[in-house]
Amino acid sequence: MAFYVVQFLTGLASAASLFLVASGLSIIFGVTRIVNFAHGAFYMLGAFVAYTLTERLSGALGFWGGILLASLAVAVFGVLIEMILLRRIYRSPELFQLLATFGLTLMIEDLVILIWGPDDLLGRRAPGLRGAVDFFGQQVPSYDLFLIVLSPIVLGILWLLFRRTRWGVLVRAATQDRDMVAALGVNQKWLFTSVFALGVFLAAFGGALRIPRDAANHAMDLSVIVDVFVVVVIGGLGSIIGAFVAAVLVSELNAFGILIFPKISIILVFLVMAVVLIVRPWGLFGKPEAPARKTPGLTVQPWRPLSANERVAMIGVLIVAAALPLFGGTYVLTVASEIAIFVIFAASLHFLMSVGGLASFGHAAYFGLGAYGVAFLAKMAGLPMIVCLLIGPLLGLLGAAVFGFFAVQLSGVYFAMLTLAFAQIVWSIAFQWVSVTGGDNGILGVWPAAWASGAAAFYWLSLGVAVLVVAALRAMTFSPFGYALRATRDSALRSEAIGIDNKRIQWTAFVIAGTAAGIGGALFAFLKGSVFPDNVGISLSVDALVMVLLGGVETISGAIVGAIVYKALNIWLVSHTDLSKLVLGAVIVLIVVAMPKGIVGMIETLQARRGRSTKSAMLASRVESAE
Amino acid sequence: MSAAPVLLVVEGLTKSYGGVHAVRDVSFSLSAGEILALIGPNGAGKSTCFNMLNGQVTPGGGRVRLLGRDTTGEKPRAVWRLGVGRTFQITATFPTMTVRENVQVALVSHHSRLFDMWSSAPKLARDEAERLLDLVGMNGYADRPCGELAYGDLKRLELAIALANQPKLLLMDEPTAGMAPRERVELMRLTARIAREQSIGVLFTEHDMDVVFEHADRILVLNRGSLIAEGVPEEVRRDPQVRAIYLGEGLVYDARHRDGAPA
Numbered sequence: 086m087a088f089y090v091v092q093f094l095t096g097l098a099s100a101a102s103l104f105l106v107a108s109g110l111s112i113i114f115g116v117t118r119i120v121n122f123a124h125g126a127f128y129m130l131g132a133f134v135a136y137t138l139t140e141r142l143s144g145a146l147g148f149w150g151g152i153l154l155a156s157l158a159v160a161v162f163g164v165l166i167e168m169i170l171l172r173r174i175y176r177s178p179e180l181f182q183l184l185a186t187f188g189l190t191l192m193i194e195d196l197v198i199l200i201w202g203p204d205d206l207l208g209r210r211a212p213g214l215r216g217a218v219d220f221f222g223q224q225v226p227s228y229d230l231f232l233i234v235l236s237p238i239v240l241g242i243l244w245l246l247f248r249r250t251r252w253g254v255l256v257r258a259a260t261q262d263r264d265m266v267a268a269l270g271v272n273q274k275w276l277f278t279s280v281f282a283l284g285v286f287l288a289a290f291g292g293a294l295r296i297p298r299d300a301a302n303h304a305m306d307l308s309v310i311v312d313v314f315v316v317v318v319i320g321g322l323g324s325i326i327g328a329f330v331a332a333v334l335v336s337e338l339n340a341f342g343i344l345i346f347p348k349i350s351i352i353l354v355f356l357v358m359a360v361v362l363i364v365r366p367w368g369l370f371g372k373p374e375a376p377a378r379k380t381p382g383l384t385v386q387p388w389r390p391l392s393a394n395e396r397v398a399m400i401g402v403l404i405v406a407a408a409l410p411l412f413g414g415t416y417v418l419t420v421a422s423e424i425a426i427f428v429i430f431a432a433s434l435h436f437l438m439s440v441g442g443l444a445s446f447g448h449a450a451y452f453g454l455g456a457y458g459v460a461f462l463a464k465m466a467g468l469p470m471i472v473c474l475l476i477g478p479l480l481g482l483l484g485a486a487v488f489g490f491f492a493v494q495l496s497g498v499y500f501a502m503l504t505l506a507f508a509q510i511v512w513s514i515a516f517q518w519v520s521v522t523g524g525d526n527g528i529l530g531v532w533p534a535a536w537a538s539g540a541a542a543f544y545w546l547s548l549g550v551a552v553l554v555v556a557a558l559r560a561m562t563f564s565p566f567g568y569a570l571r572a573t574r575d576s577a578l579r580s581e582a583i584g585i586d587n588k589r590i591q592w593t594a595f596v597i598a599g600t601a602a603g604i605g606g607a608l609f610a611f612l613k614g615s616v617f618p619d620n621v622g623i624s625l626s627v628d629a630l631v632m633v634l635l636g637g638v639e640t641i642s643g644a645i646v647g648a649i650v651y652k653a654l655n656i657w658l659v660s661h662t663d664l665s666k667l668v669l670g671a672v673i674v675l676i677v678v679a680m681p682k683g684i685v686g687m688i689e690t691l692q693a694r695r696g697r698s699t700k701s702a703m704l705a706s707r708v709e710s711a712e
Numbered sequence: 713m714s715a716a717p718v719l720l721v722v723e724g725l726t727k728s729y730g731g732v733h734a735v736r737d738v739s740f741s742l743s744a745g746e747i748l749a750l751i752g753p754n755g756a757g758k759s760t761c762f763n764m765l766n767g768q769v770t771p772g773g774g775r776v777r778l779l780g781r782d783t784t785g786e787k788p789r790a791v792w793r794l795g796v797g798r799t800f801q802i803t804a805t806f807p808t809m810t811v812r813e814n815v816q817v818a819l820v821s822h823h824s825r826l827f828d829m830w831s832s833a834p835k836l837a838r839d840e841a842e843r844l845l846d847l848v849g850m851n852g853y854a855d856r857p858c859g860e861l862a863y864g865d866l867k868r869l870e871l872a873i874a875l876a877n878q879p880k881l882l883l884m885d886e887p888t889a890g891m892a893p894r895e896r897v898e899l900m901r902l903t904a905r906i907a908r909e910q911s912i913g914v915l916f917t918e919h920d921m922d923v924v925f926e927h928a929d930r931i932l933v934l935n936r937g938s939l940i941a942e943g944v945p946e947e948v949r950r951d952p953q954v955r956a957i958y959l960g961e962g963l964v965y966d967a968r969h970r971d972g973a974p975a
Binding site: 387388563565566568572574579593 | 766798804821822826827877
């Protein structure tokens with residue numbers, strides 16, 4: 086019995102950090118409507134800065150002062166970022182905000198490695214709380230007890246701040262209607278900045294408080310952000326009480342889940358989240374949001390199928406691409422095969438997010454499932470390559486069917502957070518279920534059949550499959566189904582009113598996109614000859630997002646151009662610099678701020694402008710001749 | 713008119729939001745080819761009433777019978793399949809599509825081809841879409857992006873979309889709100905003409921009394937959630953209670969006044 090109580094207390098103690106970070110995220114979202122992906126990065130910064138300060142400053146005052154000082158320093162850093170970057174994108178579509186803050190996360194990751202080095206850092210124990218309390222024969226660290234007491238205190242302080250101060254009233258008013266608050270003469274800029282400062286302070290404080298318990302490491306930003314997303318989805322975005330209750334719930338589920346399903350404890354959290362989403366899609370303490378104010382698109386150029394000339398040009402490009410083995414060596418062909426595979430991956434995400442308006446932040450899950458599907462079939466069942474390629478992607482289909490069903494119940498940022506959480510669950514299973522997936526060691530020796538083992542042959546295979554998949558997705562974009570999907574994206578109200586079952590259309594699109602991603606993953610497994618949990622990882626999901634964004638999220642062929650440019654740039658960067666994340670993050674931030682239309686979008690805009698100017702010139706000349 | 717089949721029967725429709733009775737015990741019926749106006753001051757419950765009829769809001773009590781079927785609490789898409797077209801107070805269209813495509817999507821849905829993944833949608837039901845656009849006088853706009861239309865044109869496009877499933881009943885929530893006076897009269901005359909030709913029943917809410925008294929066969933007056941008057945325009949116009957609450961004493965919406973209206 087005592088054992089269970091101790092387990093319960095451990096759960097409560099880990100809930101403290103989670104609550105601090107989640108409440109910060111919730112407060113920021115409530116007022117600015119930005120889901121701050123970089124929140125995990127601020128949490129990590131808090132831990133590292135606190136490590137340095139507590140090492141330098143001595144004594145109890147030095148330790149506690151160091152923790153507070155670190156949180157304040159990170160909050161100041163957060164304010165700078167808010168003023169320089171976020172102020173520029175408050176009116177951008179949600180997807181861009183999520184991506185910009187993700188770019189920040191990447192940059193901060195590399196900065197942390199630059200400053201503190203690649204090793205994990207274990208901080209010193211908290212003065213006065215080094216020991217443990219004996220609890221019916223079980224030891225409970227006194228620091229854990231301190232954390233357990235701390236989170237209700239923080240909750241109380243936040244409550245007082247929001248109920249009893251003028252600033253708190255403004256924040257609550259802005260959470261309900263920020264435009265109205267601005268119309269009443271409140272300086273919105275500084276309100277947003279101060280809210281962001283508080284949110285970042287809470288995140289950094291959560292990170293700083295962790296160092297006596299766990300080492301500060303370089304993966305803690307992404308691991309915490311996933312947990313936090315799960316917490317706010319369960320508790321309800323914008324609700325601090327919700328963040329508290331859900332943080333405790335998730336931590337306890339983790340603490341006891343380990344006892345029940347030691348290998349895949351995360352399943353339990355997933356099940357609870359799924360139930361909450363079915364019963365209350367807006368979270369336990371959240372309020373059902375009014376349909377989000379539609380961010381106007383960047384362009385209003387309707388999509389159209391390729392003209393006859395463009396088709397011929399496309400075939401010409403394909404012939405050149407198919408001739409690559411004539412003048413490229415093995416390395417070039419391998420890189421080109423990889424690019425072809427990523428074209429499939431990016432095109433599949435594009436179908437979901439540009440055509441369907443559903444920006445998945447966990448699309449790698451279905452890519453990875455396709456790869457694992459092939460690996461299982463090839464290694465365990467010993468099936469021939471063609472059969473593997475045909476059946477393997479079905480695992481992606483299956484995953485997309487299950488997760489997609491829940492994901493399409495939500496939209497916007499909730500959809501993004503949920504898909505990310507699902508992908509992380511797949512990742513955890515791949516990582517933890519060692520007996521089946523090989524865990525971190527992956528599954529090796531997934532080699533293609535003899536006929537496809539040459540670099541040229543495999544390249545032609547990848548290119549052929551890529552052409553087929555892209556053509557199929559494009560045909561679907563212009564099929565009645567594609568139109569129905571775009572209808573659900575453009576106006577859910579209208580599409581429902583003309584007999585379209587929005588959720589069913591979106592679910593179908595999710596399954597199609599997941600299957601296509603699975604096809605890409607299946608080829609990828611054969612290209613690399615192995616499968617690792619990384620093939621399901623967050624960074625791969627974000628790669629796909631950046632490809633679509635770089636090419637142009639509102640164009641039809643943007644994903645293809647984006648995949649080619651991004652992948653080539655990425656391969657080149659990784660081989661030329663150690664700081665690829667820093668560069669990549671900066672590129673993402675730059676795209677969002679400077680060229681949100683992407684490459685293809687920019688070209689189309691220029692063409693349209695030129696077209697319009699020639700038309701007006703013609704008109705002018707006609708007017709002149711009429712005179 | 714008496715031989716026309718009854719399309720819509722509403723019995724004791726009720727809805728309250730946390731103690732506020734938005735709609736209280738509203739009953740009425742509507743026959744094919746009849747144009748029925750629902751008027752009343754702001755906050756009278758017109759939109760709530762409307763949204764319950766096509767399933768966007770679940771009624772708190774009462775029954776809605778459409779074409780002889782009990783549709784109380786059914787989803788908007790199910791109600792649409794029965795042959796009910798809907799336009800919105802604030803237009804809801806598909807801004808990234810062309811005008812023609814907006815209508816084509818509705819036609820695709822009407823022909824039950826939503827899950828057809830291989831045909832070419834731009835070619836599908838093209839003529840039919842053009843005919844509908846012709847009907848509402850939008851034929852010149854077919855290839856224009858819907859996102860750049862003027863508001864009055866959007867309202868006409870909505871009408872074309874609403875007519876795509878060959879509806880027996882049209883529900884129009886403030887069909888002319890936000891339009892210029894001249895356009896208002898034109899749109900309502902167009903709607904009335906189509907409705908009479910195809911004997912479609914029309915239920916509409918409206919604040920423009922010129923439009924209401926010109927076209928409505930019957931008028932329902934709603935105040936604070938309850939029906940306070942019902943009848944042909946003449947009766948409603950004379951009703952002292954309606955005058956006190958809504959129409960006021962000064963204006964007389966009669967034939968002379970109407971002819972003087974901008975047209």
